[in-house]
Amino acid sequence: MTSDVETPDAPPQDERVKKISRFRKAMIRPELGAIAGTILVFMLFLAIARDTGMFSPQGVMTWSTVSAQFIIIAVGACLLMIAGEFDLSVGSMIGFAGIIIAITSVSWGWPVWLSIITAFILAMAIGALNGYLVIKTGLPSFIVTLAFLYILRGLTIFGAIATTRRTIIGGVREAAEGDWLAPLFGGTILTGLFQWLADIGLLETFTRGTRVGQPIVDGIPMLIVWALGLVVFGHILLTRTQFGNWIYASGGDARAARYVGVPVNRVKILMFMFTAFCATVFATAQVIEFGSAAADRGLLKEFEAIISVVIGGALLTGGYGSVVGAALGALIFGVVQQGLFFAGVESSLFRVFLGIILLLAVILNTYIRRIITGER
Amino acid sequence: MAAPLIEMRDIEKHFGSVIALGGVSLTVNAGEVHCLLGDNGAGKSTFIKTMSGVHKPNAGEMYMEGEKVVFDSARDAIDRGIATVYQDLAMIPLMSVTRNFFMGREPTKKIGPFRFIDFEEAHRITKEEMMKIGIDVRDPDQAVGTLSGGERQTVAIARAVHSGAKLLILDEPTSALGVRQTAMVLKYVNMVRERGLGVVFITHNVRHAMAVGDRFTVLNRGQTLGTAVRGEIEQDDLQNMMAGGQDLQDLSDETGDAE
Numbered sequence: 167m168t169s170d171v172e173t174p175d176a177p178p179q180d181e182r183v184k185k186i187s188r189f190r191k192a193m194i195r196p197e198l199g200a201i202a203g204t205i206l207v208f209m210l211f212l213a214i215a216r217d218t219g220m221f222s223p224q225g226v227m228t229w230s231t232v233s234a235q236f237i238i239i240a241v242g243a244c245l246l247m248i249a250g251e252f253d254l255s256v257g258s259m260i261g262f263a264g265i266i267i268a269i270t271s272v273s274w275g276w277p278v279w280l281s282i283i284t285a286f287i288l289a290m291a292i293g294a295l296n297g298y299l300v301i302k303t304g305l306p307s308f309i310v311t312l313a314f315l316y317i318l319r320g321l322t323i324f325g326a327i328a329t330t331r332r333t334i335i336g337g338v339r340e341a342a343e344g345d346w347l348a349p350l351f352g353g354t355i356l357t358g359l360f361q362w363l364a365d366i367g368l369l370e371t372f373t374r375g376t377r378v379g380q381p382i383v384d385g386i387p388m389l390i391v392w393a394l395g396l397v398v399f400g401h402i403l404l405t406r407t408q409f410g411n412w413i414y415a416s417g418g419d420a421r422a423a424r425y426v427g428v429p430v431n432r433v434k435i436l437m438f439m440f441t442a443f444c445a446t447v448f449a450t451a452q453v454i455e456f457g458s459a460a461a462d463r464g465l466l467k468e469f470e471a472i473i474s475v476v477i478g479g480a481l482l483t484g485g486y487g488s489v490v491g492a493a494l495g496a497l498i499f500g501v502v503q504q505g506l507f508f509a510g511v512e513s514s515l516f517r518v519f520l521g522i523i524l525l526l527a528v529i530l531n532t533y534i535r536r537i538i539t540g541e542r
Numbered sequence: 543m544a545a546p547l548i549e550m551r552d553i554e555k556h557f558g559s560v561i562a563l564g565g566v567s568l569t570v571n572a573g574e575v576h577c578l579l580g581d582n583g584a585g586k587s588t589f590i591k592t593m594s595g596v597h598k599p600n601a602g603e604m605y606m607e608g609e610k611v612v613f614d615s616a617r618d619a620i621d622r623g624i625a626t627v628y629q630d631l632a633m634i635p636l637m638s639v640t641r642n643f644f645m646g647r648e649p650t651k652k653i654g655p656f657r658f659i660d661f662e663e664a665h666r667i668t669k670e671e672m673m674k675i676g677i678d679v680r681d682p683d684q685a686v687g688t689l690s691g692g693e694r695q696t697v698a699i700a701r702a703v704h705s706g707a708k709l710l711i712l713d714e715p716t717s718a719l720g721v722r723q724t725a726m727v728l729k730y731v732n733m734v735r736e737r738g739l740g741v742v743f744i745t746h747n748v749r750h751a752m753a754v755g756d757r758f759t760v761l762n763r764g765q766t767l768g769t770a771v772r773g774e775i776e777q778d779d780l781q782n783m784m785a786g787g788q789d790l791q792d793l794s795d796e797t798g799d800a801e
Binding site for chain 1: 616617620626628633634635637641645646647648650656657658659661687688
């Protein structure tokens, strides 16, 4: 057959290829549910909480910051889940990394930048160990990381008490004074812009106290910058690069991927390390912001991360999902949590709502999976 | 005559006390389909896994184009041009046709300091290659799960061919397929042979083997029962051989193949 064969319009229809309607095609985008959910949630709160200050600059900053926290850990959990694994030790890792920073900087007097780097190295080493154990033993990551959920939490509490006789270690803010690395996690950016916005009257300013004339919202917290940065990084990595294709392949079918030469073990271990990295970003930002570390920080964060990812359209079985979806899932999470607070709804109802959303998301995802795999 | 594409000499493989392969030899020439037949448990899978670098043989030697080779991993075998298409593990259904087609060897282009998958190129090649084998993938971005079983096998084979493989090992590509889909795969195996590749076709269906095979080797309990050439053997004989019947000796005599 030569290339000058005519028929620019419609090659012969192949009856063996099933037609997929446009609607169904849109349906099988992993982010679709999360996009719809985000729009719904915002419409809901615009309707019921408009006058509560939720959408004032300060209110926006509150729920964006909370959402950013969820996003940071969700990006890690998302890539790991697409690679076919879970990490239940994320929450304990957050507590662990925070305490490491506090012990080394406050009790041992290390410079804060060295403490932060140490926390990252230790956390990522433990992430690698998680991955290594999962690969070598062939056990489900659920079990291996559940073990680390307890091991790390126990070590964290033990370490804190053994060195300082307390489970909350303060004084990090003083220690971080003048440090070059700490502002990367704790500061705000674009303060000049926000001051300018305040000066021209677009932003409210303090009218009393020591900060008269300064805007109430003084800039974008680094937490949000990290969240956006991680989403962009994760999204591009997953959808545009060779490594991203390997992440999908490792989670879609590890054996099939191995047979065509994809280094599945390396991919999975790296994703465990990336999840630990994200947990440490979260922990560091929290420690720098609060000026203290507590051994019980990060409780239940692993589940919140997984819930965000699932709401974002990823399949629990791996091989399918989207970082943007996970970020939207985290946004929904944060907005609903804060929005119910603004709307004055009993906060315990948040969990009821969360459970229902999770259930709906999983059901929708299962349906989507059937469509993709040809309803078998 | 040029050295065979691959020559397996007296391959032995033991798993603990079990002798899975007790000295199996086989050669495949370029442009030839060599069918490997045998009942379940005959050692077919072990043999091809040895050939594709998944298992290391306990004894025996392998030669590719006359040169001795030792594979430490599947990657080694792939790098030497041996591509294996497994029956149920050919494709990942949740991933797009393009992503599957280039899995493990994605075409990339550099933008700044970073390398990205060149999707334009990848989609174009995928569509072209699919057209060549008569599958009209309107949207190479659609998930492989939407393709039929036969199409998936065909795409997997096309992927191996496109990746520059010299030797294709097809592990029961037709055993889970219906009649029409089988025909589609067999037709494509024929095309692959015409392009000068060597093919090892594993099956326990004698009819499928007879349809495309140039030579036939029957394995039974880890031993070769003999190799026959197309035209010198009847379907029934092969069937009997596989079943371990007593016609074996006759066949060996007939083909002059030493045990």
